[in-house]
Amino acid sequence: MNLSTLQFLSQSRQTPELFDKKMTMALGEQTSVSIFAPGIIQFEPVLAQAGADAKGNTLKAPKSIVLSCGIHGNETAPIEICDAIVQDLLAGKLSSPHRLLFIFGNLPAMDIAERFVEENLNRLFNTNESEENMEQKRAQVIKQAVAEFFDNENKPSSHVDTDRYHYDLHTAIRESKNEKFAVYPFLHGQAHNKDQLRFLSACGVNTILLSQSPTSTFSYYTSYHYYSHSFTVELGKVRPFGENNADDFAAVTTSLRQLISSESLDLPAYQACPLEVFEVKQVIDKSSNDFRLTFSDDTPNFMDFSEGAVLAVDGDITYTATQDGEAIVFPNANVAIGQRALLTVVPCEL
Ligand SMILES: O=C(O)CCC(=O)N[C@@H](CCC(=O)O)C(=O)O
Numbered sequence: 006m007n008l009s010t011l012q013f014l015s016q017s018r019q020t021p022e023l024f025d026k027k028m029t030m031a032l033g034e035q036t037s038v039s040i041f042a043p044g045i046i047q048f049e050p051v052l053a054q055a056g057a058d059a060k061g062n063t064l065k066a067p068k069s070i071v072l073s074c075g076i077h078g079n080e081t082a083p084i085e086i087c088d089a090i091v092q093d094l095l096a097g098k099l100s101s102p103h104r105l106l107f108i109f110g111n112l113p114a115m116d117i118a119e120r121f122v123e124e125n126l127n128r129l130f131n132t133n134e135s136e137e138n139m140e141q142k143r144a145q146v147i148k149q150a151v152a153e154f155f156d157n158e159n160k161p162s163s164h165v166d167t168d169r170y171h172y173d174l175h176t177a178i179r180e181s182k183n184e185k186f187a188v189y190p191f192l193h194g195q196a197h198n199k200d201q202l203r204f205l206s207a208c209g210v211n212t213i214l215l216s217q218s219p220t221s222t223f224s225y226y227t228s229y230h231y232y233s234h235s236f237t238v239e240l241g242k243v244r245p246f247g248e249n250n251a252d253d254f255a256a257v258t259t260s261l262r263q264l265i266s267s268e269s270l271d272l273p274a275y276q277a278c279p280l281e282v283f284e285v286k287q288v289i290d291k292s293s294n295d296f297r298l299t300f301s302d303d304t305p306n307f308m309d310f311s312e313g314a315v316l317a318v319d320g321d322i323t324y325t326a327t328q329d330g331e332a333i334v335f336p337n338a339n340v341a342i343g344q345r346a347l348l349t350v351v352p353c354e355l
């Protein structure tokens with residue numbers, strides 16, 4: 006296989022059978038490339054594997070960085086950003102001192118421009134190992150690739166001393182008052198990392214939601230099992246392939262490329278970052294086909310409500326805002342029964 010002419014994403018979508026077996030190849034003299042499966046590719050610096058440069062000097066340990074996109078097939082902007090980065094790495098236009106794993110999540114859903122084919126892939130990152138449909142099978146393949154990449158024999162002892170990173174890139178169904186935002190998965194009492202928020206701010210992501218409980222999302226999975234600095238990052242609104250405005254993604258594209266290509270980053274001070282932090286107040290699951298939201302489909306994420314305002318009705322159950330300023334995020338009445346249909350958030354201090 007000629008890596009310099011490989012069109013990794015488009016060939017993964019068009020001829021996935023090419024990548025059915027794991028393969029490892031050299032990319033020039035500096036980089037080893039492993040393809041785990043269609044849409045899953047790793048880049049690893051050869052010298053870093055040996056731990057020393059040509060003169061025998063010990064090298065700084067490389068970061069291990071996972072960039073995932075297309076976990077929802079119609080969230081195209083992150084897919085386009087990661088596709089361009091992978092193409093530049095393969096063509097030798099970009100190089101990295103770090104270990105990189107790119108995951109293009111739901112390839113069949115990309116082809117039909119849908120969030121998923123049979124089941125929401127971002128609700129399958131838990132201990133369940135069923136393989137009854139395409140998304141369940143894909144979740145197992147992704148989990149296996151991540152396990153090999155992070156290699157828990159060398160697991161850090163906490164989130165404090167980790168050099169593992171996972172940015173799961175998405176776009177949202179609705180407009181958002183705060184256009185770019187990130188979900189910081191529940192850390193089970195460990196401290197939130199301000200350097201990570203500085204990096205997200207450099208990406209143009211200045212709104213952070215602190216999750217308060219375990220979830221079955223990909224970012225919670227890597228955070229919990231591998232102690233990576235993990236985030237679900239929402240970069241804007243869902244649009245079809247080719248309809249994303251590159252200017253809207255310039256800061257995140259530049260910052261991700263710097264993260265990949267530099268030993269260390271020059272980030273603004275935490276105090277200088279215009280961050281707004283929220284904590285999740287209510288996680289509202291749909292429990293019946295009678296579930297409905299009380300606000301219109303064009304109500305944006307982060308619209309806030311007064312205490313007592315009715316947000317959703319589910320048969321006999323009425324969900325209301327519990328305090329003034331409680332805001333809605335990810336409202337979706339069309340989810341499967343048992344799944345999250347709405348989050349509410351309130352401002353908080355880190
Ligand atoms: O806009 C929406 O309603 C959904 C956008 C999206 O896919 N969000 C993620 C968030 C995952 C998390 O909470 O960490 C999802 O719902 O899977």
Ligand SMILES: [Zn+2]
Nearest residue numbers: 077080175176
């Ligand atoms: Zn998504």
